[in-house]
Amino acid sequence: MIRFSKKVEYALMALKFISASSPRLVTAREIADKVNIPYDLLSKILQRLKSEKILTSTQGTHGGYILANSPDKIFLQDIMKAIDGDRALTECLVAGKEGECNLEESCSIKSPVSKLQKEVEDLFRTKTISDFV
Amino acid sequence: MIRFSKKVEYALMALKFISASSPRLVTAREIADKVNIPYDLLSKILQRLKSEKILTSTQGTHGGYILANSPDKIFLQDIMKAIDGDRALTECLVAGKEGECNLEESCSIKSPVSKLQKEVEDLFRTKTISDFV
DNA sequence: TCTAAATAGGACTTGTTTAGTCCGCTTTCC
DNA sequence: GGAAAGCGGACTAAACAAGTCCTATTTAGA
Numbered sequence: 001m002i003r004f005s006k007k008v009e010y011a012l013m014a015l016k017f018i019s020a021s022s023p024r025l026v027t028a029r030e031i032a033d034k035v036n037i038p039y040d041l042l043s044k045i046l047q048r049l050k051s052e053k054i055l056t057s058t059q060g061t062h063g064g065y066i067l068a069n070s071p072d073k074i075f076l077q078d079i080m081k082a083i084d085g086d087r088a089l090t091e092c093l094v095a096g097k098e099g100e101c102n103l104e105e106s107c108s109i110k111s112p113v114s115k116l117q118k119e120v121e122d123l124f125r126t127k128t129i130s131d132f133v
Numbered sequence: 134m135i136r137f138s139k140k141v142e143y144a145l146m147a148l149k150f151i152s153a154s155s156p157r158l159v160t161a162r163e164i165a166d167k168v169n170i171p172y173d174l175l176s177k178i179l180q181r182l183k184s185e186k187i188l189t190s191t192q193g194t195h196g197g198y199i200l201a202n203s204p205d206k207i208f209l210q211d212i213m214k215a216i217d218g219d220r221a222l223t224e225c226l227v228a229g230k231e232g233e234c235n236l237e238e239s240c241s242i243k244s245p246v247s248k249l250q251k252e253v254e255d256l257f258r259t260k261t262i263s264d265f266v
Numbered sequence: 267t268c269t270a271a272a273t274a275g276g277a278c279t280t281g282t283t284t285a286g287t288c289c290g291c292t293t294t295c296c
Numbered sequence: 297g298g299a300a301a302g303c304g305g306a307c308t309a310a311a312c313a314a315g316t317c318c319t320a321t322t323t324a325g326a
Contacts, residue, residue: 002220004246006313016242027271041315044315050273057274063272089136112264112265116260123249127249173288174286176302192292193292193294195294196300198302
């Protein structure tokens with residue numbers, strides 16, 4: 001059908017791990033080891049989650065990550081957006097890229113695909129990481 | 134979020150065009166011109182749709198394509214599968230590839246993702262190309 | 267105040283996938 | 297026999313995803 005990026009998979013596993021360890025701070029190294037994800041890659045992922053306010057971090061020795069919100073307020077959609085950026089079923093449905101399709105005028109499927117897009121979004125918007133336990 | 138491949142987009146546009154032209158036979162050349170899709174690429178797509186029994190074709194002069202079924206019996210899921218093959222949100226959810234994930238044992242998100250996969254499938258399984266008018 | 271442990275983040279490499287092209291074959295009608 | 301159509305393998309190029317490398321910064325504690 002349609003695939004998660006590896007990074008999103010890793011993000012979900014990491015978030016679940018952090019959630020399960022709450023309220024303790026968890027380090028990237030610990031997650032990488034326990035969940036078996038390349039450390040450098042995971043670091044990037046956690047940093048993105050932090051910059052999108054899904055995680056908060058503490059630097060320095062004894063630093064680490066912790067959820068920025070309760071698990072039932074962290075939505076799948078936000079996680080995906082944080083990691084992969086804005087996406088949609090088609091390029092022309094991505095906010096800000098509407099005009100870039102050279103089929104624009106003749107496009108015969110825009111409106112039904114747009115409707116489908118909304119339905120997919122509804123699915124992802126309602127899932128939180130507390131569903132991932 | 135998550136994206137259609139260009140080929141699936143083209144398939145949808147082509148199928149809609151063929152559906153609208155029914156019961157006339159339509160050539161790949163005509164679709165390519167009207168819908169503005171590279172001819173060679175479109176040919177491949179139509180051939181796959183044919184081999185998956187979504188279209189029937191007639192060879193030779195005055196040949197062309199026509200839907201193999203009524204539009205409301207041609208499901209989005211089948212179109213996507215015909216073009217892109219078996220896919221799922223994660224590799225390990227694709228039938229026949231279950232064992233290939235090295236996180237298998239430790240994977241903490243398999244069951245919730247599997248549930249989500251079913252929900253996404255439900256969405257795609259119920260859509261037909263008659264919804265694309 | 268030095269060091270170790272942690273996050274932060276840019277730059278790069280590698281591998282895979284997608285999109286698209288090229289070319290020759292077969293089928294069928296006139 | 298030739299033109300118009302589908303059939304289909306092999307290839308190329310560009311884009312993207314995944315992963316690596318390296319260096320800086322922050323902080324706690326000896």
